[in-house]
Amino acid sequence: MKYISTRGRIDPVGFQEAVMTGLARDGGLLIPQSIPRVTDRLDQWRRLTYVELAVEIMALFADLERAELDPLVRRSYVSFASPEVTPVVRVGPVHILELFHGPTLAFKDVALQLLGNLFEHVLRRTGGELNILAATSGDTGSAAIHGVRGRDHMQIFVLHPAGRVSPLQERQMTTVLDANVHNLALTGSFDDCQAIVKMLFNDLEFRDRYALGSVNSINWARILAQMVYYFYATFRVQDATGAARVRFAVPTGNFGDIFAGYLAARMGLPIGRLVLATNENDILSRFFATGEYRKGPVRLTLSPSMDIQVASNFERYLYYRGGESARQVNTWMDQFSAQGSLTVPLEGGAGVDGLIVGGRGTTEETLAVIRRYQEKEGYLLDPHTAVGVQVGEAHLHPDEPMICLATAHPAKFSEAIVRALGRDIAHHPILDALRNLPTRKENLPADVDAVRAVLVRTLDHRVKPA
Numbered sequence: 032m033k034y035i036s037t038r039g040r041i042d043p044v045g046f047q048e049a050v051m052t053g054l055a056r057d058g059g060l061l062i063p064q065s066i067p068r069v070t071d072r073l074d075q076w077r078r079l080t081y082v083e084l085a086v087e088i089m090a091l092f093a094d095l096e097r098a099e100l101d102p103l104v105r106r107s108y109v110s111f112a113s114p115e116v117t118p119v120v121r122v123g124p125v126h127i128l129e130l131f132h133g134p135t136l137a138f139k140d141v142a143l144q145l146l147g148n149l150f151e152h153v154l155r156r157t158g159g160e161l162n163i164l165a166a167t168s169g170d171t172g173s174a175a176i177h178g179v180r181g182r183d184h185m186q187i188f189v190l191h192p193a194g195r196v197s198p199l200q201e202r203q204m205t206t207v208l209d210a211n212v213h214n215l216a217l218t219g220s221f222d223d224c225q226a227i228v229k230m231l232f233n234d235l236e237f238r239d240r241y242a243l244g245s246v247n248s249i250n251w252a253r254i255l256a257q258m259v260y261y262f263y264a265t266f267r268v269q270d271a272t273g274a275a276r277v278r279f280a281v282p283t284g285n286f287g288d289i290f291a292g293y294l295a296a297r298m299g300l301p302i303g304r305l306v307l308a309t310n311e312n313d314i315l316s317r318f319f320a321t322g323e324y325r326k327g328p329v330r331l332t333l334s335p336s337m338d339i340q341v342a343s344n345f346e347r348y349l350y351y352r353g354g355e356s357a358r359q360v361n362t363w364m365d366q367f368s369a370q371g372s373l374t375v376p377l378e379g380g381a382g383v384d385g386l387i388v389g390g391r392g393t394t395e396e397t398l399a400v401i402r403r404y405q406e407k408e409g410y411l412l413d414p415h416t417a418v419g420v421q422v423g424e425a426h427l428h429p430d431e432p433m434i435c436l437a438t439a440h441p442a443k444f445s446e447a448i449v450r451a452l453g454r455d456i457a458h459h460p461i462l463d464a465l466r467n468l469p470t471r472k473e474n475l476p477a478d479v480d481a482v483r484a485v486l487v488r489t490l491d492h493r494v495k496p497a
């Protein structure tokens with residue numbers, strides 16, 4: 032499979048390059064040149080384990096033999112606490128797809144465990160080094176660190192705003208003492224961290240000399256890994272209910288997770304609706320109601336991983352929504368950078384999209400859903416998942432079971448649980464054990480030269496002289 036850009040100004044690239052580069056050189060996002068239809072294979076795939084299914088799906092998009100993919104995928108998911116990797120459980124009126132059984136207890140592990148193995152595989156083939164640079168406000172940093180810790184030929188530098196990530200999320204990063212993991216605590220905001228990462232990536236000479244790489248949510252391999260559980264969950268719920276079609280409710284921030292579901296539907300998976308759920312940062316739910324995509328201020332909520340205004344993967348959706356036209360994407364993106372908004376015409380009675388419907392959950396609603404599910408069903412939802420359940424419940428259909436994606440374990444967000452229930456009942460042994468472990472981090476000013484100096488100091492003996 033080759034990959035093209037949503038902006039249409041690059042020659043197609045192979046899978047390995049797509050995984051190693053992230054953003055396309057014309058500023059667009061990489062997408063597969065075609066989307067395979069798999070309707071004729073669904074009944075055969077239904078009988079596969081999670082790992083077997085992942086190998087089949089990935090073989091369609093990666094230029095890797097099954098014999099190479101199989102051990103790579105298997106290794107990626109041995110660290111998951113459930114043998115099913117992403118089990119589905121029936122809870123009241125919905126089915127919960129538990130995506131939080133990986134090492135950092137958030138759904139980002141599903142993609143980042145695989146990505147670490149893919150990087151390693153490519154580096155073994157091509158030689159060379161990869162130095163990952165990332166900014167985080169919480170979940171991504173720890174999942175990325177756990178994806179590459181202890182691997183050869185790879186270093187990871189994660190910038191977080193000192194004192195502004197939750198103490199628990201900080202410990203999930205700084206207790207990882209592998210020599211290739213570098214936590215940098217910057218005196219500044221998350222935006223400062225992100226701006227410094229951008230500056231270093233935009234310094235092309237520096238980026239090439241130090242082989243900088245990225246793990247951010249636009250990386251194609253992350254989308255690919257996330258497609259698998261839409262298939263897996265559809266099969267499990269169809270087995271349990273006999274339904275012909277299912278619906279998914281997806282707590283959404285950067286539009287990566289739900290985009291994977293969108294592609295699965297385009298491949299022929301029988302999805303009746305994709306329910307896009309946002310918190311008060313509702314640019315995307317407003318878009319799917321009105322066709323207007325307009326930036327607003329970022330508000331802090333109980334579901335911080337969804338506190339996002341501009342969704343980095345949204346451009347991929349626009350490509351398909353605009354009839355697979357790069358020219359249309361360019362027009363819309365130019366409009367968005369000039370005016371801070373873009374408008375997509377509505378499709379007759381079907382609204383913006385016949386498949387995706389949006390909705391939002393407020394802080395009060397999120398707390399109420401957590402309370403209700405704990406009291407009535409004895410099931411504890413994390414605040415991100417609760418937003419999805421809240422919005423999903425508004426789109427229940429008698430013939431299409433609703434599968435709600437559970438994107439984090441509630442113990443990661445125990446302050447929200449205490450606020451909802453008045454009791455501190457969200458715990459997990461992995462997180463409790465972090466309390467007594469030694470930590471390592473380096474404190475730095477929020478200054479690009481200070482960060483550059485750490486990279487140079489750490490990497491200089493590894494790179495060949497220019």
Ligand SMILES: *Cc1c(COP(=O)(O)O)cnc(C)c1O
Nearest residue numbers: 283284285286287288336438439
């Ligand atoms: C990242 C994240 C999300 C949002 O996923 P996107 O792919 O950015 O839409 C939702 N919930 C949790 C817990 C997350 O970490």
